Amino acid sequence: MTSALSVLDTVFGYDSFRGQQAEIVDHVISGGDALVLMPTGGGKSLCYQVPALVRPGTGVVVSPLIALMQDQVDALTAVGARAGFLNSTQSPDQRMAVERALLAGELDLLYLAPERLKVSSTLALLDRAELALFAIDEAHCVAQWGHDFRPDYLGLTVLHERWPSVPRIALTATATEATHREITERLQLQDARHFVASFDRPNIQYRIEGKNEPVKQLLSLIRTEHPGDAGIVYCLSRASVEKTAQALNDAGVPALPYHAGLDTATRAANQSRFLREDGIVMVATIAFGMGIDKPDVRFVAHLDLPKSVEGYYQETGRAGRDGLPSTAWLAYGLQDVVQQRQLIDKSEGDAAFKRRASQHLDAMLALCETIECRRVQLLAYFGQQSEPCGNCDTCLTPPESFDGTVPAQKLLSTVVRLWRERHQRFGAGHLIDILLGKQTPRMAQYGHDQLSTFGIGTELSEQEWRGVVRQLLAQQLLAVHGDGYGTIVLTEGSASVLNGSRQVRLRRDPVASRGGRKLRSAAAAELPSGAQPLFERLRAWRAGVAREQGVPAYVVFGDATLRGIAATRPGSLEALSTISGVGEKKLESYGEAVLELVSQG
Incomplete structure (x- = not known):
């Protein structure tokens, strides 16, 4: 050796x-x-x-x-x-x-x-x-x-x-x-x-939160925790990619779109800018990311539910390759579950493909709905046992588990009554309106304000009811009909809940969990007092060299190496050579320029 x-x-x-x-x-x-x-x-x-x-x-x-x-x-x-x-x-x-x-x-x-x-x-x-x-x-x-x-x-x-x-x-x-x-x-x-090796990435903080105006939630994440940082935002559709990238740019966050609908030259140009410039956010479909070696991606955000835990792990793993603190953030809602079920039903795959796709989705839903440590659940999927990490949302602000049998029975009873009395099918929004006793035009049109379940669910808010529907779908106590309209129907397991022989445990997200524990800006992470100005000068110098050579900035030096230089302030080539990431060729190419920058401080 x-x-x-x-x-x-x-x-x-x-x-x-x-x-x-x-x-x-x-x-x-x-x-x-x-x-x-x-x-x-x-x-x-x-x-x-x-x-x-x-x-x-x-x-x-x-x-x-x-x-x-x-x-x-x-x-x-x-x-x-x-x-x-x-x-x-x-x-x-x-x-x-x-x-x-x-x-x-x-x-x-x-x-x-x-x-x-x-x-x-x-x-x-x-x-x-x-x-x-x-x-x-x-x-x-x-x-x-x-x-x-x-x-x-x-x-x-x-x-x-x-x-x-x-x-x-x-x-x-x-x-x-x-x-x-x-x-x-x-x-x-x-x-x-x-x-x-262990699949654990301890520097990544995993967070999943309820979807409620996701672009605003994403902007809050970027502004409060990752201003000026490079990041990747994954969306399910090309239209969503374009809309989100535009919204970020309008809000002053430099963002680029990437999806299969763009011509090859545009995709290549956007990928090149993301790799070569600091602080760019790439908004993309899953067509983007494999093989990307950019080490300083500080956050990966998902605005739509990934199709599998493997895909989620692969995509979130593009954050924090340099070992610095990074965030994996997912906004997840009822419509995601409905949409993914519909995509599986409508797919051209055979029965075996649909069964496997459903298994992948079930595992992803289990990760989203767990009240246990996210990391424990994630690693278990890859066959690895672990202890609670203390660095995910469910560890930092544990959600409450409660007996949700009665709310589940109210919801399932409403589905039963719509089917029995009217032979009609409706989506989650209308079911929730019935439970909350909302007098809407559709309610009057169909006479659903006369149902016995009308107004019996006022103990929960609309958002909480959406959580109940979402979790019953995840537990396969409800299903999405394959009619393309998001119709909610009963499953084989529904009867045991309705007759009281099965208890339903549900998760209630704590209000305090929104955002979890805040991370410091990656640029400031683990730098001693007074080293930040030198680190920023080194980054600016690196950007100029990278532009001059037409290579990504990390090819010159990674952030971890610049951080080491800023922290130790080497005064000689020999001292600089001891910094991790400085080999003989880079010492020869950049050593004198780096020492001059250090001496200026």
């Missing part, structure tokens, strides 16, 4: 490996296959980059996103590694130059998209090169039931079959036990060593 540690220090500027990194690196350097499950920000890239630099030959990295290959190569070039990529964005001359460098042994790492390995000329090229290893990044893309399935990943068994002596390392940040098994089988990694 002496050689590996030397590479880690001189190239990447770190004096020691973290967690299982050393064991993984040693195993791959020795020629062994590995499957690595490690959370976002856990240092997966080093697990193949260091072995590629130590072993003779070139490490071939299979990466699903062509749009990010340039940034990945730029980041490696910045630390002195020799890296290149082959993809469809290059001219014939550019591709030939990379191929010549590969065959001449002048590349440490080569990035390829999975579909490139279906091209016979690529396979023939690799046959002629000396190969150090194959790294399969985002390996969960091979799982057909996963949230990021890529059919081209199914063809990656060619690596093992054609080059059996070249070690393979498959890596992902998102895998349940079922997905883990599927990756193993489809990539033929049964004989590989499997490394499963």
Whole structure:
């Protein structure tokens, strides 16, 4: 491991490996296959980059996103590694130059998209090169039931079959036990060593709150906790993405939209700005985010309910890759549940697909409705036991659990009466109006003010009743009819509640939980008194250098490294070299400029 540690220090500027990194690196350097499950920000890239630099030959990295290959190569070039990529964005001359460098042994790492390995000329090229290893990044893309399935990943068994002596390392940040098994089988990694790190991201504070004017709630989060910070906001639809991005810009928060409906050039330009500029908020559908290495994303917000816990974990994991305090915030309401149920019913998938989608949604609803620690529930989904974290909303302001059997019976009785007496179906809003005794035009039109349940639910507010409906849907004591109108109907379990043989426990959100414990601004986090001005000067200098070089700011230095410089104020190149993240190449490139900035303070 002496050689590996030397590479880690001189190239990447770190004096020691973290967690299982050393064991993984040693195993791959020795020629062994590995499957690595490690959370976002856990240092997966080093697990193949260091072995590629130590072993003779070139490490071939299979990466699903062509749009990010340039940034990945730029980041490696910045630390002195020799890296290149082959993809469809290059001219014939550019591709030939990379191929010549590969065959001449002048590349440490080569990035390829999975579909490139279906091209016979690529396979023939690799046959002629000396190969150090194959790294399969985002390996969960091979799982057909996963949230990021890529059919081209199914063809990656060619690596093992054609080059059996070249070690393979498959890596992902998102895998349940079922997905883990599927990756193993489809990539033929049964004989590989499997490394499963903790999925916990202790620096992320998980918060889920009731949806009530979500854009206003989002603005409050940004203004009070993350002013000037980079963030990602996920929305379900393209229209919602556009509307939210516009609302943020109108409120003075620089925001960009990203969804599949935008042309390729606009998406690429927006992604580039997000990666290269500080303080940009990206508002996106789930089409955005995989492979994004930006370490200083301080918050990830969801304005719509994710379809699965795996998707939620993957998306929230894009916050706080640098280890600084970050927020995962979700606004969740009754309409989300109705909408997701309708999407499943209307989908073109077969019965097995719909059943699996319903299971994913049920697990997501359980996470939203839990009265226990969010992190305990989240980690349990991935098969990991843990203790209450003290850093999620349910730990900081525990919600109350109460006997909701009577409210549930009132609601279910109303559904029964509408069906029996009128053979009519109505959505949640009308049901709640009946329980609250509201005299609306529809009430008079249908004569529902004559129902025996009219006005019997005034002990709860409209918002509280929406919570009851939402939780009964989550507990499958109510269902959404597949008629496309959000009609609420009974389920098989409803009868046991109506006849009193089943108790219903419900969650009441405490008013004090809105916003939970406030985080300090990430820029100010963990900086000693008086270091903030230098940190801001360093950030401004970094932004200028990044613009000049046309690379993301974190390629120059990450926030964690700038924070280390601001806190210790090194007075020499030797002292600067001891800061985490300052390797030999960056010391040579930026050392004098950084010392000058420090001396000015």
